[in-house]
Amino acid sequence: MKSAALGVSVLLILAILLVIIGNIAIHGAKQVTWEFISQPPRDGLMAGGILPAIVGTAALVMLMSIVAVPLGVATAIYLHEYTPAGGSWIATIMRSAVANLAGVPSIVFGLFGLGFFINFIGRNIDRATQPPGEVLWGQGSLLWAACTLALLTLPTVIVATEEALRTVPQDLREASLALGATQWETIRRVVLPGSLPGILTGAILGISRGAGEVAPILFTGAAYYLPFLPGDVTDQFMHLGYHVLILSTQSPDVEATKPLLYGTVFVLLALTFLLNLAGVVIRTRTRSRLAR
Amino acid sequence: MIDVRNFNFFYGEHQVLHGINLEIPDRQVTALIGPSGCGKSTFLRSINRMNDIIPGTRGEGLIAINGENVYAPSVDVVSLRRRVGMVFQKSNPFPKSIYENVAYGLRIGGMTDKRRIDATVERSLRRAAIWDEVKDRLNSSALALSGGQQQRLCIARALAVDPDILLMDEPASALDPIATQKIEELVYELKSNYTIVIVTHNMQQAARVSDRTAFFMLGKLVEYDVTKTIFMTPKEKLTEDYITGRFG
Numbered sequence: 001m002k003s004a005a006l007g008v009s010v011l012l013i014l015a016i017l018l019v020i021i022g023n024i025a026i027h028g029a030k031q032v033t034w035e036f037i038s039q040p041p042r043d044g045l046m047a048g049g050i051l052p053a054i055v056g057t058a059a060l061v062m063l064m065s066i067v068a069v070p071l072g073v074a075t076a077i078y079l080h081e082y083t084p085a086g087g088s089w090i091a092t093i094m095r096s097a098v099a100n101l102a103g104v105p106s107i108v109f110g111l112f113g114l115g116f117f118i119n120f121i122g123r124n125i126d127r128a129t130q131p132p133g134e135v136l137w138g139q140g141s142l143l144w145a146a147c148t149l150a151l152l153t154l155p156t157v158i159v160a161t162e163e164a165l166r167t168v169p170q171d172l173r174e175a176s177l178a179l180g181a182t183q184w185e186t187i188r189r190v191v192l193p194g195s196l197p198g199i200l201t202g203a204i205l206g207i208s209r210g211a212g213e214v215a216p217i218l219f220t221g222a223a224y225y226l227p228f229l230p231g232d233v234t235d236q237f238m239h240l241g242y243h244v245l246i247l248s249t250q251s252p253d254v255e256a257t258k259p260l261l262y263g264t265v266f267v268l269l270a271l272t273f274l275l276n277l278a279g280v281v282i283r284t285r286t287r288s289r290l291a292r
Numbered sequence: 293m294i295d296v297r298n299f300n301f302f303y304g305e306h307q308v309l310h311g312i313n314l315e316i317p318d319r320q321v322t323a324l325i326g327p328s329g330c331g332k333s334t335f336l337r338s339i340n341r342m343n344d345i346i347p348g349t350r351g352e353g354l355i356a357i358n359g360e361n362v363y364a365p366s367v368d369v370v371s372l373r374r375r376v377g378m379v380f381q382k383s384n385p386f387p388k389s390i391y392e393n394v395a396y397g398l399r400i401g402g403m404t405d406k407r408r409i410d411a412t413v414e415r416s417l418r419r420a421a422i423w424d425e426v427k428d429r430l431n432s433s434a435l436a437l438s439g440g441q442q443q444r445l446c447i448a449r450a451l452a453v454d455p456d457i458l459l460m461d462e463p464a465s466a467l468d469p470i471a472t473q474k475i476e477e478l479v480y481e482l483k484s485n486y487t488i489v490i491v492t493h494n495m496q497q498a499a500r501v502s503d504r505t506a507f508f509m510l511g512k513l514v515e516y517d518v519t520k521t522i523f524m525t526p527k528e529k530l531t532e533d534y535i536t537g538r539f540g
Contacts, residue, residue: 084347084348169384171380171382171384172384172386172387173345174342174345174380174384175380175384175385175386175446175449176386176396176400177342177345177373178340178342178373178377178378178380178450179373179374179377179396179397179400179449179450179453180370180371180373180374180397180400180401180453181370181396181397181400182370185400189396189399189400190386194387
């Protein structure tokens with residue numbers, strides 16, 4: 001009885017996955033031509049390609065990684081290496097903050113990004129550096145969208161990094177300290193090299209989650225349509241996920257836009273799939289190396 | 293000489309060492325024996341202040357190496373640990389090559405001259421009696437070595453930074469008899485150059501390798517004397533009961 005239920009649920013999940021992926025692959029793959037990935041949209045988004053959205057997504061993800069990974073890894077190192085194992089009150093507060101951050105709906109991150117990064121930080125930078133009336137930083141841009149998305153990714157990176165640090169045996173830390181290494185030397189030369197694959201896996205999984213999120217960038221820099229590619233962190237940008245939303249809700253003729261929609265979803269899915277694959281490959285490689 | 297006077301040690305409120313007094317002479321092997329939980333390892337780890345990494349611990353009293361109290365506020369723990377090497381119960385080579393394991397302490401100490409590092413690595417591996425077994429594969433992983441070889445590699449790694457004192461925390465307890473014998477021979481060799489303090493559970497081992505033996509129980513030093521005396525004519529009834537195996 002139990003195994004029958006298990007079998008049914010496994011089949012059900014597999015079936016759902018197959019239907020979604022199969023549907024997108026069948027309809028989407030044939031849309032992906034060289035023109036589709038090398039041209040901007042034309043004719044009121046009814047034709048052309050998605051190049052600005054691909055470039056925008058890639059730029060956003062890269063910028064987000066530059067913000068989220070160092071910050072997340074540093075936080076995890078502090079939590080795991082510098083706070084006592086029994087748990088200090090500050091570590092407890094930080095851990096519960098991280099856990100709660102992970103539970104915040106992504107649209108709330110979007111609103112926070114608008115309120116904090118754009119309206120507070122951006123506007124104040126403008127006030128200090130721009131002539132009166134000029135707006136450079138106090139508007140949606142790649143930078144602020146990346147920062148907002150980084151906040152969303154941060155918990156994943158922190159938790160994965162702490163997990164990776166935990167796999168480094170205490171013996172090795174003691175061996176290093178007993179040789180007269182300082183704690184920082186121990187972390188840099190023993191702990192980080194030992195946990196690097198785990199950290200990378202976690203970072204990539206976090207990043208791939210962030211790459212598909214739309215809500216955090218809605219108010220913080222994603223553009224409906226841009227004929228040009230972003231050239232600066234203060235530029236707005238197109239984004240694959242947002243483009244899917246636009247194509248499916250703002251098109252004058254939804255039926256006619258469908259092929260483009262399928263193509264865009266396919267590209268987005270392929271991108272996140274590749275990122276996930278990279279994470280899994282790195283993880284299995286580490287496992288087999290540790291098992292040896 | 294390591295001079296210990298009225299040394300107490302605490303885990304939080306819990307006192308684990310009570311008024312330890314002993315003098316450990318240079319270039320001899322001093323064995324610390326006693327039942328599990330008697331504080332001998334804690335005492336060993338107090339000498340190079342490895343207990344510092346456990347939060348809530350504190351040492352009181354004096355452990356002086358050549359007259360300098362290692363618990364004095366002015367003492368730099370990093371340089372202390374370079375003078376007092378340590379070998380652990382479980383061999384713990386870094387997941388690096390054999391060469392890099394031994395070179396680790398040198399690089400940490402700022403040595404960059406490749407030829408000097410090469411020479412020191414070779415000398416340390418020779419002193420640890422493992423050179424002939426690894427000289428052709430210095431660049432392969434240390435984790436591929438056998439348990440006994442790994443432990444001797446860890447000894448070589450500790451010797452590379454040129455300490456005066458070597459602390460060994462049951463260095464052979466996880467090894468087979470032949471590997472154990474090699475470690476014991478090595479300890480015997482090394483004492484002409486180093487002051488060695490070794491914790492052991494193995495009574496015969498203490499009798500074989502050490503010049504002096506300290507018997508700990510329940511956080512107190514029960515008896516400390518020349519090894520022969522401890523094993524042949526102990527003064528304390530407790531010591532006699534322990535070494536004859538009446539408890540332990």
